[in-house]
Amino acid sequence: xxxxxxxxxxxxxxxxxxxxxxxxxxxxxxxxxxxxxxxxxxxxxxxxxxxxxxxxxxxxxxxxxxxxxxxxxxxxxxxxxxxxxxxxxxxxxxxxxxxxxxxxxxxxxxxxxxxxxxxxxxxxxxxxxxxxxxxxxxxxxxxxxxxxxxxxxxxxxxxxxxxxxxxxxxxxxxxxxxxxxxxxxxxxxxxxxxxxxxxxxxxxxxxxxxxxxxxxxxxxxxxxxxxxxxxxxxxxxxxxxxxxxxxxxxxxxxxxxxxxxxxxxxxxxxxxxxxxxxxxxxxxxxxxxxxxxxxxxxxxxxxxxxxxxxxxxxxxxxxxxxxxxxxxxxxxxxxxxxxxxxxxxxxxxxxxxxxxxxxxxxxxxxxxxxxxxxxxxxxxxxxxxxxxxxxxxxxxxxxxxxxxx
Numbered sequence: 001x002x003x004x005x006x007x008x009x010x011x012x013x014x015x016x017x018x019x020x021x022x023x024x025x026x027x028x029x030x031x032x033x034x035x036x037x038x039x040x041x042x043x044x045x046x047x048x049x050x051x052x053x054x055x056x057x058x059x060x061x062x063x064x065x066x067x068x069x070x071x072x073x074x075x076x077x078x079x080x081x082x083x084x085x086x087x088x089x090x091x092x093x094x095x096x097x098x099x100x101x102x103x104x105x106x107x108x109x110x111x112x113x114x115x116x117x118x119x120x121x122x123x124x125x126x127x128x129x130x131x132x133x134x135x136x137x138x139x140x141x142x143x144x145x146x147x148x149x150x151x152x153x154x155x156x157x158x159x160x161x162x163x164x165x166x167x168x169x170x171x172x173x174x175x176x177x178x179x180x181x182x183x184x185x186x187x188x189x190x191x192x193x194x195x196x197x198x199x200x201x202x203x204x205x206x207x208x209x210x211x212x213x214x215x216x217x218x219x220x221x222x223x224x225x226x227x228x229x230x231x232x233x234x235x236x237x238x239x240x241x242x243x244x245x246x247x248x249x250x251x252x253x254x255x256x257x258x259x260x261x262x263x264x265x266x267x268x269x270x271x272x273x274x275x276x277x278x279x280x281x282x283x284x285x286x287x288x289x290x291x292x293x294x295x296x297x298x299x300x301x302x303x304x305x306x307x308x309x310x311x312x313x314x315x316x317x318x319x320x321x322x323x324x325x326x327x328x329x330x331x332x333x334x335x336x337x338x339x340x341x342x343x344x345x346x347x348x349x350x351x352x353x354x355x356x357x358x359x360x361x362x363x364x365x366x367x368x369x370x371x372x373x374x375x376x377x378x379x380x381x382x383x384x385x386x387x388x389x390x391x392x393x394x395x396x397x398x399x400x401x402x403x404x405x
Contacts, residue, residue: 025299027059028307032088033070034288037257041323042088049310058303071096078102083295085304090138091123091131091286092368095360098130103291105130109305119329122286122357130360131289132308133329135320137252138358140188140283141351144267148172148246152269159247159272163226167246175226177236178249180217180379183371184284185249189213191282191356192274197367198359203400205371206393214378214385216276221379230380252348255325259344268344270351285355287329321345327352366399 032042039062046060063084065073071093077083083102097103105128106112112120115133123131144152148170153159163175179185183197190196193216195209220227228239240248241261249271250258259266271281290308310316317333320326325344328334339345358364370392378388 025297025303026057027061028086028300028304029061029063029084030086030088031063031065031070031074031084033065033067033090034088035253035257036064038253038324039064041320045311045316045319046307049307052310055303055306060307074102075100078293078295081295083293085293085296085300086308087291087293088134089288089291090358091289091360092358092364094123094130094289094291095125095362096365097291098125098128099362101294103130104294104296106132106292109292109301110308114331115329116331116334118285118357119287122360123289125360131291132312134288134290134312135252135324135326136287136329136334137285137327137348137352138287139285139348139352139355140185140249140251140271141255141348142247142249142269142271143240143254143258144247144269145240145243145245145262146265146267147243149267152267153272155273155275157275160224160226162246164224170246172246173239173244174228174231175245176220176247176249177228177231177239177245179231179233179236180221180227181232181372181376183368183375186213186217186371186375188249188271188281188283188355189216189274192277192279194277194279196282196356197371198361198364201361201363203363203367203393203396205367205396206389210389210392211385214375214388217375217379218381218385222381252326253324255344255348256323259325268347270347270354280354283351283355284358285352286358286360288326362403363396363400366396366403370396370399 034042042062046062049055050058050060070089074083074087094103107129110132112129116136119133119136120129123129123133142152148167149162153162167175187197190209190213193209193212195204195207195213197203197205221229228235236248239245255268271283273280292304296304312330314330314332317328317330318336318338321328321339327345327348328339374383374388374392377383378385
């Protein structure tokens with residue numbers, strides 16, 4: 001076990017040593033995992049905060065990580081006693097941090113009644129609230145290129161009719177691009193087939209809906225040939241931006257970037273209803289959150305609280321929507337005319353209402369890891385669907401048993 005953490009801990013310690021010397025009560029260290037296009041917005045809010053008279057001399061050190069790297073580095077840094085002060089990211093890893101004692105509950109520090117209840121629910125576990133919501137959503141939607149598609153399909157029958165017909169004249173590399181290797185993209189379809197990965201804290205993977213979902217993937221990939229054969233996030237994003245795919249399923253975090261890239265050809269819609277079942281795909285919904293490290297020095301707590309409250313103020317929540325097209329978590333911001341009158345927010349909210357809250361329980365980490373491995377083996381035909389689903393469940397159960405020892 002020690003060997004597992006040795007290298008990440010060493011990296012974390014070296015990173016801590018490389019921080020600016022001003023690691024005192026007037027310096028906050030923030031780690032985040034946002035897309036590159038979000039960084040300028042984050043920095044603009046941090047700079048505005050530092051210009052307030054009461055914050056003279058304050059420094060904010062922001063460090064970016066890829067999602068899995070952030071999880072590993074934060075765990076390692078926390079174990080080594082050199083964690084950042086604040087994390088900015090989604091809720092799915094917060095459960096692991098909470099039970100490990102790496103972050104602190106926040107219901108005594110912030111007024112959560114000001115935020116939309118579902119987005120607070122998604123960061124709640126064991127009677128505590130573990131993060132302050134920055135945005136509402138973090139959910140998947142369908143984007144389309146109006147060069148190829150004039151109106152978004154409302155059902156998969158309509159989508160497949162286009163992909164098998166009109167799309168062929170454009171000689172696209174793929175009709176629909178999405179990350180078939182990541183289980184986050186699997187979950188909407190699992191919901192459309194009547195399944196879900198968790199019931200409470202119990203994984204539910206060895207089910208008919210999971211088998212049907214993986215069979216659906218194989219059909220899209222090998223039989224219909226509507227999706228890329230092998231394509232990760234960067235690949236699917238490139239296919240769409242390079243006009244080699246008519247549709248992409250991606251997250252609300254990509255809205256502003258695609259708007260700027262495609263201009264008048266930008267299209268946004270809910271993920272089409274699954275014609276085979278009559279159900280709508282149900283993407284996981286949460287948001288982005290500030291979580292507070294348990295290693296935060298007491299003399300920094302008031303400063304960290306001020307920064308989080310400033311970042312999630314009505315003014316900045318509206319600014320965030322205007323710049324990033326992310327729905328606000330703050331109730332008062334959601335009623336702003338700049339948001340209520342916009343078609344993008346209407347479509348994004350429609351998709352949210354078809355989604356389900358992302359489970360925050362630590363057991364979900366075992367689900368992600370096992371599902372990623374075995375769905376990959378099934379969709380590359382290295383395992384039968386039956387074997388993949390059974391092993392997915394068994395591996396998840398074993399991982400949870402190990403976690404609970």
